[in-house]
Amino acid sequence: MTTTKKPMTETAEKRKSGRPPENLKNELRLELPSNSINEGIARSIVSVFVSQLDPTFEELADIKCAVSEAVTNCIVHAYRDTHGTIYITLKILDEKTVRIEIRDRGCGIEDIKTAMQPLYTTDSEGERSGMGFTVMESFMDRLFVVSSLGRGTKITMVKTLGDGRIRGIK
Amino acid sequence: MGSRMRSSKAEAVTAVDGHTMIISLTGDIDHHSAKRLRGEIDSSLFTLRPKRAVMDMSEVEFMDSAGLGLILGRIACAEKIGCKLTLLSPSRQVMKILDLAGAGRLIEIKQK
Numbered sequence: 001m002t003t004t005k006k007p008m009t010e011t012a013e014k015r016k017s018g019r020p021p022e023n024l025k026n027e028l029r030l031e032l033p034s035n036s037i038n039e040g041i042a043r044s045i046v047s048v049f050v051s052q053l054d055p056t057f058e059e060l061a062d063i064k065c066a067v068s069e070a071v072t073n074c075i076v077h078a079y080r081d082t083h084g085t086i087y088i089t090l091k092i093l094d095e096k097t098v099r100i101e102i103r104d105r106g107c108g109i110e111d112i113k114t115a116m117q118p119l120y121t122t123d124s125e126g127e128r129s130g131m132g133f134t135v136m137e138s139f140m141d142r143l144f145v146v147s148s149l150g151r152g153t154k155i156t157m158v159k160t161l162g163d164g165r166i167r168g169i170k
Numbered sequence: 171m172g173s174r175m176r177s178s179k180a181e182a183v184t185a186v187d188g189h190t191m192i193i194s195l196t197g198d199i200d201h202h203s204a205k206r207l208r209g210e211i212d213s214s215l216f217t218l219r220p221k222r223a224v225m226d227m228s229e230v231e232f233m234d235s236a237g238l239g240l241i242l243g244r245i246a247c248a249e250k251i252g253c254k255l256t257l258l259s260p261s262r263q264v265m266k267i268l269d270l271a272g273a274g275r276l277i278e279i280k281q282k
Contacts, residue, residue: 036202040179043198043232061232061263068234072201119271127208127243128201131235134270 078106199237
């Protein structure tokens with residue numbers, strides 16, 4: 001007697017490999033006060049959320065770093081002399097792609113093009129490197145910045161995780 | 171000789187080996203922790219005024235551009251007191267941040 005094994009559907013294969021089915025559309029909204037302790041907390045929460053896409057160590061580290069930069073910008077620049085709320089929206093767009101929005105209702109950016117230049121900083125006394133936007137641009141696939149003076153800034157970052165990745169390799 | 175300093179998660183522990191000051195960094199280096207680390211490192215650097223200093227990055231779990239600012243700032247401080255600063259064993263992720271700013275041209279980087 002011969003038995004035939006029913007071929008797995010594409011979705012079942014993906015589930016078996018630990019990756020979510022294609023139709024997964026997960027979303028998380030988060031509001032945090034602009035305290036610097038929340039830089040690490042935002043990174044940790046984003047890290048847990050993105051883990052459902054089964055990222056490599058390096059992909060996850062890139063995303064955490066980009067989020068850290070955006071949240072720090074809210075604290076250091078947007079709410080410079082005040083306190084406010086940082087709004088974070090995480091969305092799984094498809095089985096490999098995450099979109100991260102980080103928004104504030106702070107002072108806004110006067111000249112986005114200049115602010116995004118590598119090594120540009122308004123910090124004359126401290127030791128900020130002026131590389132925040134460069135990190136976001138380099139570590140994520142797409143970066144959009146919308147800002148309005150006196151109303152706030154919205155950073156949107158998208159990253160698609162790669163295929164054929166070697167997992168667990170630092 | 172070693173002196174453990176006040177810390178939450180990120181820490182800078184300094185020790186002296188001959189003419190070399192060893193600064194062992196651990197944990198997450200971000201804007202939240204960088205200011206405190208800067209104070210701790212500079213306090214030791216300007217007190218001990220070593221000829222050489224090694225910043226051991228091997229136990230750093232996370233670093234963003236605030237960490238880059240911390241390193242670039244310490245290079246400048248070390249130069250002021252005639253101290254040669256070396257970076258030891260940064261992770262691949264830390265190297266990516268350093269490379270974005272071309273920090274490899276400003277500081278010697280060694281692996282353990």
